[in-house]
Amino acid sequence: MARFRAVRKHLLSLWDSVVDGVVDINTHRSRSALQMVGIVLGVASVVATFGLIDGGRRKGQEFWDRTGGVRKMFIRELDAHELKKNAIEKKSKGLTYDDALALKQQATMLDLVEPTMERHEVVKAPGFEKSLEISGSTPTYEHMYGFHPVEGRFLTAEDLARSAKVVVLGSTRREELFGGRPAVGQTISIGADRYAVVGVMERKEFYWNSANRNNLEWMNRMIFVPVTAMINRMVGDRQNQKVAYINVQVRDVKEMDKAQDEVKTILRRAHGGVEDFQVFNRAAFMKQMDEQGRIYDITFLVCGTISLLVGGIVIMNILLASFNERVREVGTRKALGATGLNILAQFLVESVVVTIVGGLLGLGLGVGFTAAMSTLIQQPVVMTPLNMLIGLLFAVAVGIFFGFYPAIRAARLNPIEALRYE
Amino acid sequence: MTEARAVALAPPDAATARAASVALAATGPLIRMEGVTKTYDSGELAVQALRGIDLVIEEGEMVAVIGPSGSGKSTLMHIIGCLDAPSSGAYRLEGRDVSELSSFQLAAIRNQKVGFVFQTFNLLPKASLLRNVELPLLYAGVNGAERKEHALEVLRRVGLADRAKHRPSELSGGQRQRAAIARALVNEPSLILADEPTGNLDSKTGLEILEIFDRMHVKGETIVIVTHDPRIAERCQRIVQIVDGRIEDDRRS
Numbered sequence: 001m002a003r004f005r006a007v008r009k010h011l012l013s014l015w016d017s018v019v020d021g022v023v024d025i026n027t028h029r030s031r032s033a034l035q036m037v038g039i040v041l042g043v044a045s046v047v048a049t050f051g052l053i054d055g056g057r058r059k060g061q062e063f064w065d066r067t068g069g070v071r072k073m074f075i076r077e078l079d080a081h082e083l084k085k086n087a088i089e090k091k092s093k094g095l096t097y098d099d100a101l102a103l104k105q106q107a108t109m110l111d112l113v114e115p116t117m118e119r120h121e122v123v124k125a126p127g128f129e130k131s132l133e134i135s136g137s138t139p140t141y142e143h144m145y146g147f148h149p150v151e152g153r154f155l156t157a158e159d160l161a162r163s164a165k166v167v168v169l170g171s172t173r174r175e176e177l178f179g180g181r182p183a184v185g186q187t188i189s190i191g192a193d194r195y196a197v198v199g200v201m202e203r204k205e206f207y208w209n210s211a212n213r214n215n216l217e218w219m220n221r222m223i224f225v226p227v228t229a230m231i232n233r234m235v236g237d238r239q240n241q242k243v244a245y246i247n248v249q250v251r252d253v254k255e256m257d258k259a260q261d262e263v264k265t266i267l268r269r270a271h272g273g274v275e276d277f278q279v280f281n282r283a284a285f286m287k288q289m290d291e292q293g294r295i296y297d298i299t300f301l302v303c304g305t306i307s308l309l310v311g312g313i314v315i316m317n318i319l320l321a322s323f324n325e326r327v328r329e330v331g332t333r334k335a336l337g338a339t340g341l342n343i344l345a346q347f348l349v350e351s352v353v354v355t356i357v358g359g360l361l362g363l364g365l366g367v368g369f370t371a372a373m374s375t376l377i378q379q380p381v382v383m384t385p386l387n388m389l390i391g392l393l394f395a396v397a398v399g400i401f402f403g404f405y406p407a408i409r410a411a412r413l414n415p416i417e418a419l420r421y422e
Numbered sequence: 423m424t425e426a427r428a429v430a431l432a433p434p435d436a437a438t439a440r441a442a443s444v445a446l447a448a449t450g451p452l453i454r455m456e457g458v459t460k461t462y463d464s465g466e467l468a469v470q471a472l473r474g475i476d477l478v479i480e481e482g483e484m485v486a487v488i489g490p491s492g493s494g495k496s497t498l499m500h501i502i503g504c505l506d507a508p509s510s511g512a513y514r515l516e517g518r519d520v521s522e523l524s525s526f527q528l529a530a531i532r533n534q535k536v537g538f539v540f541q542t543f544n545l546l547p548k549a550s551l552l553r554n555v556e557l558p559l560l561y562a563g564v565n566g567a568e569r570k571e572h573a574l575e576v577l578r579r580v581g582l583a584d585r586a587k588h589r590p591s592e593l594s595g596g597q598r599q600r601a602a603i604a605r606a607l608v609n610e611p612s613l614i615l616a617d618e619p620t621g622n623l624d625s626k627t628g629l630e631i632l633e634i635f636d637r638m639h640v641k642g643e644t645i646v647i648v649t650h651d652p653r654i655a656e657r658c659q660r661i662v663q664i665v666d667g668r669i670e671d672d673r674r675s
């Protein structure tokens with residue numbers, strides 16, 4: 001019982017030393033403010049840089065998501081100039097509609113295969129005449145790009161089977177061709193034929209920042225016709241079915257690399273063993289981006305750590321600089337019954353509280369700064385509670401670390417010498 | 423309070439704690455020193471500050487320790503106040519051998535048994551008088567409300583209750599020393615230990631402080647005043663004169 005009470009008493013007096021440390025900070029406001037500066041700036045810079053980096057990363061992620069996700073692979077022909085150099089390569093017809101069919105039949109890891117042909121044709125509507133790029137696509141395009149109609153419908157399997165003379169317009173094209181008038185149900189002429197407008201696509205927008213143009217405007221300028229209609233009615237040459245690109249979607253993002261190998265094998269076989277095409281693997285690209293991002297992370301982490309260390313050194317310096325004027329105080333406190341632990345607690349509390357308060361102020365400053373930056377460059381800012389907590393804990397760790405030496409020194413002061421100190 | 427004090431002093435072992443309270447209850451002199459020496463070893467030069475002190479001070483005595491500077495009287499005071507330990511010899515405070523105590527126990531003794539009054543007052547400059555007087559209670563682990571109440575009560579006793587919220591710099595020297603005395607008294611110590619308590623005061627204010635000590639003495643406090651001022655010494659019932667680390671004279675009036 002006596003032991004319990006003694007321990008309790010001891011803890012109580014330690015707790016009071018903690019309170020005393022806080023009181024001490026309050027009575028030496030300018031000193032404490034000076035100590036805080038380093039930590040405030042350190043935490044603010046860490047929080048701000050991480051907020052901006054994460055914001056940028058999220059923006060990138062959003063761009064991928066808006067254009068078909070990470071499971072996508074983009075296949076296109078290699079430069080034709082290179083192609084003509086080799087006689088064997090001439091046997092290859094390049095990337096064709098048949099390649100897409102081959103992929104659809106033979107590939108085992110793909111969800112979607114979508115070939116698109118491109119071709120310029122004169123488009124005519126009442127009061128409009130212009131040569132525009134037409135895309136010969138399949139119904140899969142809608143799912144491949146997550147790109148949906150807002151009026152009418154997109155291309156269907158039936159359109160494809162019948163080589164139907166139907167057209168779906170991007171929002172910008174619809175505006176150019178019809179203005180405020182209804183579009184669906186009208187017909188326009190593309191090349192020699194007339195096509196019925198069956199749908200209008202949603203408007204796609206994506207801005208990296210305010211100064212930038214709409215990075216997805218090309219989607220709004222699409223004019224879709226069934227790829228079969230393009231082959232049979234516009235090209236008129238069944239031997240020439242070259243597509244501009246083939247997009248495929250892999251079933252499982254973990255199988256991206258394997259799927260890429262499979263796609264290459266199938267295409268090489270179809271091209272007489274020649275690799276006259278390129279496959280762009282989004283997941284691999286993302287991985288590369290992530291690795292690059294990690295380098296940024298590390299760089300900024302190192303910078304942040306250095307600024308926090310500087311903050312910690314500032315704390316220690318000021319504690320040591322004010323040490324001499326406090327020697328007598330420590331002596332007096334010891335004469336009044338303070339134990340070394342009491343003194344240690346008081347000094348440590350000072351640096352810890354200073355870093356916590358400084359850390360919180362730094363958080364506020366960092367969040368404010370990133371918010372200002374984000375409105376300035378129109379980029380979203382990501383402030384995760386975890387990021388903030390890590391910044392704060394780091395600051396406190398710095399406070400304890402750099403507060404320890406002065407605190408130990410104070411705790412070990414000989415009371416007589418401390419009292420005699422002038 | 424007495425029980426609580428005994429607990430705070432006791433080593434954290436129940437058996438020793440019981441032994442300690444028995445020792446506390448036993449009658450005997452408050453201070454008993456036998457052959458106490460103190461040698462400061464500063465490199466090659468060993469300075470013998472105390473060369474064998476035998477001293478007994480009973481409870482309720484008011485003793486002046488006088489001597490020229492460098493005579494060892496400050497060292498003696500530090501040892502009496504448990505700020506320092508003797509190099510050899512025995513020192514018993516309330517019957518307990520101080521040399522056996524840990525630094526925590528010594529801190530507890532300074533906190534509970536000894537009230538220090540310094541020549542330069544040694545109040546914390548940025549803290550209010552109340553906060554200053556509360557400090558010993560704080561280290562004793564007394565809770566906030568009780569602490570404040572008790573500190574105010576002691577400030578009232580030295581006539582400074584209305585100055586409780588003031589900082590030391592807003593007070594006169596005499597008031598500061600009265601606050602320091604209040605701080606020394608607040609844990610109801612067995613011993614008041616004053617080092618040149620009037621050294622920084624004019625003679626009239628010094629007299630006021632001495633009158634406070636007189637009143638405390640009448641109430642039964644044990645007071646040891648270290649001074650080189652014979653006029654102060656004359657007011658004490660017993661004068662111990664130290665020269666060259668030895669007691670040269672010990673007389674009662």
